[in-house]
Amino acid sequence: MKFVLLWSDALFFLLVAMCVFGAWRARRNPQLASAWRQVGTHRVGVAAATILLCFAAIAVLDSVHYRERLPGENGNVQYSVEVLSVLDGLMTKERTQLEKTYSAPLATQLFAKESRADGEGRDFPRLKYGGAQLADPALRDADVEKRALGGLVAGFVIWAVLAFCVRRWLRPRAPWFAWSAFVFTFAAIAVVSGVIVALAPEYHVFGTDKVGQDVLYLSLKSVRTALLIGTLTTLSMLPAALFLGIVAGWRGGWVDDAIQYVYTVLNSIPGVLLIAAAVLMMQVVIDGHPAWFSTSAERADARLLSLCVIMGVTSWTGLCRLLRAETLKLRELEFVQAAQAFGVSGFNIMLRHILPNVMHIVMISLVMDFSGLVLAEAVLSYVGIGVDPTTISFGTMINAARMELAREPMVWWSLASAFSFMFVLVLAANLFADAVSEAFDPRGKRS
Amino acid sequence: MLTYLLRRFLYAIPILIGVNLITFVLFFVVNTPDDMARMQLGVKHVTAEAIEKWKVERGYDKPLLWNAQASGTSKATDTIFFEKSLSMFVLDFGRADDGRDIMNEIKTRMVPSLAIALPVFVLGLWSAVTFALLLVFFRATWLDFTGVVLCVMMMSVSSLFYIIGGQWLISKLWHLVPISGLGAGLDATRFLILPVIISVIGGLGSSVRWYRTLFLEECNRDYVRTARAKGLSELAVLFRHVLKNAMIPILTGVVVVIPSLFLGSLLIESFFGIPGLGSYTIDAIAAQDFAVVRAMVFIGSVLYIVGLWLTDLSYTLVDPRIRLQ
Numbered sequence: 001m002k003f004v005l006l007w008s009d010a011l012f013f014l015l016v017a018m019c020v021f022g023a024w025r026a027r028r029n030p031q032l033a034s035a036w037r038q039v040g041t042h043r044v045g046v047a048a049a050t051i052l053l054c055f056a057a058i059a060v061l062d063s064v065h066y067r068e069r070l071p072g073e074n075g076n077v078q079y080s081v082e083v084l085s086v087l088d089g090l091m092t093k094e095r096t097q098l099e100k101t102y103s104a105p106l107a108t109q110l111f112a113k114e115s116r117a118d119g120e121g122r123d124f125p126r127l128k129y130g131g132a133q134l135a136d137p138a139l140r141d142a143d144v145e146k147r148a149l150g151g152l153v154a155g156f157v158i159w160a161v162l163a164f165c166v167r168r169w170l171r172p173r174a175p176w177f178a179w180s181a182f183v184f185t186f187a188a189i190a191v192v193s194g195v196i197v198a199l200a201p202e203y204h205v206f207g208t209d210k211v212g213q214d215v216l217y218l219s220l221k222s223v224r225t226a227l228l229i230g231t232l233t234t235l236s237m238l239p240a241a242l243f244l245g246i247v248a249g250w251r252g253g254w255v256d257d258a259i260q261y262v263y264t265v266l267n268s269i270p271g272v273l274l275i276a277a278a279v280l281m282m283q284v285v286i287d288g289h290p291a292w293f294s295t296s297a298e299r300a301d302a303r304l305l306s307l308c309v310i311m312g313v314t315s316w317t318g319l320c321r322l323l324r325a326e327t328l329k330l331r332e333l334e335f336v337q338a339a340q341a342f343g344v345s346g347f348n349i350m351l352r353h354i355l356p357n358v359m360h361i362v363m364i365s366l367v368m369d370f371s372g373l374v375l376a377e378a379v380l381s382y383v384g385i386g387v388d389p390t391t392i393s394f395g396t397m398i399n400a401a402r403m404e405l406a407r408e409p410m411v412w413w414s415l416a417s418a419f420s421f422m423f424v425l426v427l428a429a430n431l432f433a434d435a436v437s438e439a440f441d442p443r444g445k446r447s
Numbered sequence: 448m449l450t451y452l453l454r455r456f457l458y459a460i461p462i463l464i465g466v467n468l469i470t471f472v473l474f475f476v477v478n479t480p481d482d483m484a485r486m487q488l489g490v491k492h493v494t495a496e497a498i499e500k501w502k503v504e505r506g507y508d509k510p511l512l513w514n515a516q517a518s519g520t521s522k523a524t525d526t527i528f529f530e531k532s533l534s535m536f537v538l539d540f541g542r543a544d545d546g547r548d549i550m551n552e553i554k555t556r557m558v559p560s561l562a563i564a565l566p567v568f569v570l571g572l573w574s575a576v577t578f579a580l581l582l583v584f585f586r587a588t589w590l591d592f593t594g595v596v597l598c599v600m601m602m603s604v605s606s607l608f609y610i611i612g613g614q615w616l617i618s619k620l621w622h623l624v625p626i627s628g629l630g631a632g633l634d635a636t637r638f639l640i641l642p643v644i645i646s647v648i649g650g651l652g653s654s655v656r657w658y659r660t661l662f663l664e665e666c667n668r669d670y671v672r673t674a675r676a677k678g679l680s681e682l683a684v685l686f687r688h689v690l691k692n693a694m695i696p697i698l699t700g701v702v703v704v705i706p707s708l709f710l711g712s713l714l715i716e717s718f719f720g721i722p723g724l725g726s727y728t729i730d731a732i733a734a735q736d737f738a739v740v741r742a743m744v745f746i747g748s749v750l751y752i753v754g755l756w757l758t759d760l761s762y763t764l765v766d767p768r769i770r771l772q
Binding site: 261262264265266267268269270272273274276277278280281283284285287288371375378379382383384385394398402405415419422423426427430431434 | 461462465466469470473474477482483485486599600602603604605606607608611615619713714717728729732733735737740741743744747748751752755
């Protein structure tokens, strides 16, 4: 086995490390600590954060990539060209057990009729893997019930253990935290995932798509794409936005004019069209240099990252403007003027005095932009200017499934599953963003 | 006033030059015309002659910025930059890959696009303000709370869901209106009603929530307290004072919405098979027709700048204190 570190993985882990570092800093800074504490007392915010953490865990599992070792001849080590992630490894069954075509959730038979092997009329053939352990499809309901109940109990037991731990050790240490919201959300998650985990080995819980892929697997894989786009987009242009915004506000004069000119120009190009043009161009570059990428996963990864950067270029202007306005305000405050009187250099003032005081704006815009970006990815991928068609994402799932509603009877499960996963993710992100901006926005505290 | 407008007009020129430069770099420097030709003709098995022919057909066979072989002024004018980029300022966009004149195409496709975007804009604004005022009128009650929860839920649903779901429910299940296409004359309303309603609903959640915060902020001001103390009814306070004073942030926000209407119609038009500018752009993206995409980027920026300009004008209409100088 050989580990592969894709660029997006590296950036994603960098992001996780930054979160950990940020949390460590926040503990030592009383102001930040009190703001986070306020988020912690916010019940809806805690519930949303719990759900987001679960999604993040899936994305982390899906970000550790490796290439399997192939059985080579006499010491000749060879690796598969297929790049897998830990999530792929855990879901090997769902990933490799392909049916012929559509099958409904928990079905034991294919969705389309086929001629029978004995040549007598047409029939729904049994699935190759879904419910294959059953002797008779009629036994399915009882089997599903039994398994689901087992999963339910297992999920409940896990929840009970965690709830006990919270009550015993965690709650006394941080009584201000909204533990009840955490415990209740976790109960829902544990029960639902318990049932799914119990059923997944024998059935296609959310059905299969046109080429027989398991929809549950596709949905879980989409989570990483969505999270990457939601976070890396803002992060990719963050250094530029921070630097230009603060410098424009601090220096004023022609520097300010030049920076304002740059973002007005970028702003005046409609975002979608700029993205469309840039993605088209990136595609030409990527297709023109096949030698740059050793596996198709790397190529898809390059396209994903370039999409993040391109979306970042179209969206950093808003943040830059906010930072400039805030810097203009801070510049006139006494502590900055005092630092100036002491002869601190302009660069140091920007770094030590202004930067920490605009970080709450960065924080708020990071969480506020997230949900919009996740939704935008689906739209862009649908239009054909989003992620690589081989990358599994909510957009590509919806795009592949949208014609299925016209079938008779209807194939609804891929769309339903993509939309529900996206809805839960975006709703949680929206609610968390509200809690964070309420806690960090100085204006929010007043009212 | 006139000098102000003139100055704003002149100010637009450097911005448009910047836009032009960006698109030029994007389309001709990041990828040379050779790359584009190879992409269009298929990456493998392409001869140098075929590339040359493709370039000559589209006028991409000239130097990028400076033609050393030409004489006199044509040293600067007989180049790709001059012919393909600067010509945009006189709205000469050249031809699409299928040989049709882009400007002509834009003129005929503008009508269906406007037929959707305009009702969506007006209806959307009206319904958002109405619902927001309603929530503010019932503020701090269960109605307000449910309304806000509903808004957040609506914000979290993908716009694709509204389109796919609406099409399926109204057109396929209930057979109320045709699924897609566009009729001529008055018949067109039958086709337009569903896309308009879907786009309005799709944008409602976030805008109602945003206007509600704006109105609530105004409600905490002193003049509102004074108005209430005078004995004005709550409705009169909301309509005569709060709404009027919240007009400036609303107008600022509305201009931000105009370019994103473009995105909405991009999707809506392609889903409902309406032959407007949005579906034109989508088709061009799918066919990798660079000339059309470039023209749309340029027009989009011009419209945005006009939008900014109109915002300034509208400020003077709603706030007599503002004078444009």
